[in-house]
Every structure is written in structure tokens, then in C-alpha cells.
Amino acid sequence: xxxxxxxxxxxxxxxxxxxxxSFYCGLCRNLHHRYGRTAQMMLNYDLTFLALLMTGLYEPDxxxxxxxxxxxxxxxHPTVENEAVDYAADMCVLLSYQKLRDDWEDxxxxxxxxxxALLRSAYTKVxxxxxxxxxxxxxxxxxxxxxxxxxxxxxxxxxxxxxHFLAELFIWKDDVWKEDLGKMGFYMxxxxxxxxxxxxxxxxxxxxxxxxxxxxxxxxxxxxxxxxRMMLTDMMIEASRAFERLPVLENxxxxxxxxxxxxxxxxxxxxxxxxSKNGEKKNKN
Numbered sequence: 627x628x629x630x631x632x633x634x635x636x637x638x639x640x641x642x643x644x645x646x647x648s649f650y651c652g653l654c655r656n657l658h659h660r661y662g663r664t665a666q667m668m669l670n671y672d673l674t675f676l677a678l679l680m681t682g683l684y685e686p687d688x689x690x691x692x693x694x695x696x697x698x699x700x701x702x703h704p705t706v707e708n709e710a711v712d713y714a715a716d717m718c719v720l721l722s723y724q725k726l727r728d729d730w731e732d733x734x735x736x737x738x739x740x741x742x743a744l745l746r747s748a749y750t751k752v753x754x755x756x757x758x759x760x761x762x763x764x765x766x767x768x769x770x771x772x773x774x775x776x777x778x779x780x781x782x783x784x785x786x787x788x789x790h791f792l793a794e795l796f797i798w799k800d801d802v803w804k805e806d807l808g809k810m811g812f813y814m815x816x817x818x819x820x821x822x823x824x825x826x827x828x829x830x831x832x833x834x835x836x837x838x839x840x841x842x843x844x845x846x847x848x849x850x851x852x853x854x855r856m857m858l859t860d861m862m863i864e865a866s867r868a869f870e871r872l873p874v875l876e877n878x879x880x881x882x883x884x885x886x887x888x889x890x891x892x893x894x895x896x897x898x899x900x901x902s903k904n905g906e907k908k909n910k911n
Contacts, residue, residue, distance in 0.1 A: 634883055796811030
């Protein structure tokens with residue numbers, strides 16, 4: 627369900643990309659040291675965005691270091707450590723555990739079940755610390771499963787369930803900014819859900835799994851694609867409006883890169899892949 631909130635690397639300055647990677651590496655290191663290898667393997671770019679956003683908004687005391695790691699053993703890479711990175715790591719544990727369980731229920735892969743079992747202790751620890759966020763995730767994922775069993779086709783409702791729990795994750799503190807942070811999370815959550823459905827539609831059709839778009843027939847290059855693109859655009863417009871109301875200065879341009887450009891990189895890649903496959907089919911015929 628996650629991995630769609632990424633930067634457009636080609637549009638970043640070198641110092642901006644270095645700063646972005648320092649948060650990604652900092653989150654990776656944080657997950658490893660606080661929750662172990664299994665949690666570290668669940669690292670994703672969506673939570674890197676959250677760490678950047680919370681750092682820019684709340685400006686916590688930040689410690690910067692350079693470290694080697696298994697992936698980069700020869701050269702040290704800059705890392706960022708602060709309370710916002712801690713929070714993003716905690717939310718990564720909550721989301722990752724639920725995703726692993728969801729994958730097990732959908733596909734019955736033993737590797738997912740085993741990974742969820744390894745992450746259970748960390749999940750319990752974070753759940754006790756953040757009951758509001760945990761309850762929101764568990765409640766809305768349960769409602770998602772019910773909607774799938776009913777074969778619900780209400781796009782606004784189904785995508786909104788992901789929006790509701792991501793809204794709670796975006797609200798770190800009970801303060802004057804929680805409304806706009808909640809709106810950001812809500813609309814980005816809906817965007818993520820629909821992007822995930824778009825990416826998986828062909829596989830879900832093949833395996834007869836639930837998917838909002840499985841009845842639509844061909845999507846790419848059709849009027850239906852334009853409708854979906856408009857929905858996605860509206861969601862990111864609302865998320866971006868909420869962001870612009872927040873007094874974020876540090877790394878604001880990186881965050882804008884993600885909101886205005888980066889989130890569309892995956893969409894473009896999916897479209898190119900679909901067009902390539904269609905071209906191959908035509909050549910064979």
C-alpha cells in the first residue's frame with residue numbers, strides 16, 4: 627500500500643538530494659537500532675516524507691552524523707537523528723505490521739506471516755505509546771476488509787478509509803496545526819490507496835482479488851484514465867493547500883518537490899509500462 631510518496635530526483639539540487647537521503651538513512655538507522663532488522667527492512671519513502679515534514683514544522687533539536695552500513699560499507703553517509711525521525715520510525719512499525727498481516731490474509735505467504743510475528747513485539751510497544759494512531763489504523767483496516775468482502779465500489783468511501791488512518795498518523799501533537807496536518811494525511815492517504823489499486827489492477831484481475839478498478843476494463847489511454855487522473859490531482863491539490871498553510875521553512879523545497887512532482891513519478895512509470903505492453907501486443911499481432 628505504501629511507497630508512492632517519493633522525490634523527483636531530477637528536479638532536486640545536489641544539496642537537497644543529500645539532505646533528503648540523510649533523512650532516509652537516518653530513518654533506516656533508527657529502525658534498526660530501536661526495533662531490529664525486520665523493522666529496518668520495512669523502511670519506505672512515505673515515512674521519510676513524514677520525518678521531513680515534522681522536522682520542518684516543529685524544528686526539533688537535530689543531530690547529524692555520518693555512518694557506514696551494510697548497504698554502503700565503503701563510504702560514510704550523512705544521517706539525521708531527532709524526535710521527528712523517532713516518530714516516523716514508530717509509525718513505520720505500526721503500518722508495516724498491519725501491511726504484513728494484510729498481505730498474509732490476501733496472499734497467504736508464509737514469509738509475510740513470519741515477518742509479522744517478528745515485528746509483533748515492536749508493534750505492541752509502539753501501540754502502547756500511540757493508542758490513538760494504532761486504533762485508527764486497526765479500525766480503518768478492519769473496515770477496508772469489510773468493504774472488500776462486500777465488493778464495495780464506492781471509491782470515495784474505500785479510499786477514504788486509508789485517508790482516515792493516515793490523517794491520524796500525520797497528527798503528531800495536539801496543537802494549532804493538527805487540522806491542516808490531518809487534511810494532508812487524509813488526501814495523501816486517498817492518493818496512495820488509488821495509486822496502489824492502479825498498480826495492482828491487472829494482477830488482482832488475474833487472481834480474482836478485490837480491486838476498485840477491476841471492472842473497468844482497459845484503463846490507460848482511455849477516458850477512464852482521465853477520470854482517475856483528475857481524482858488523483860484533486861487529492862494532491864487539497865494536500866498541497868494544507869501544506870502551504872503550515873509554517874514550514876526547513877527543507878520546504880524538498881517537500882514541495884514531492885507534493886508537486888515526485889508523487890507523479892510512479893504514475894508516469896505505470897503509464898509508460900502499460901503503453902509498452904500494449905505496443906508489444908500490437909507488434910505480435
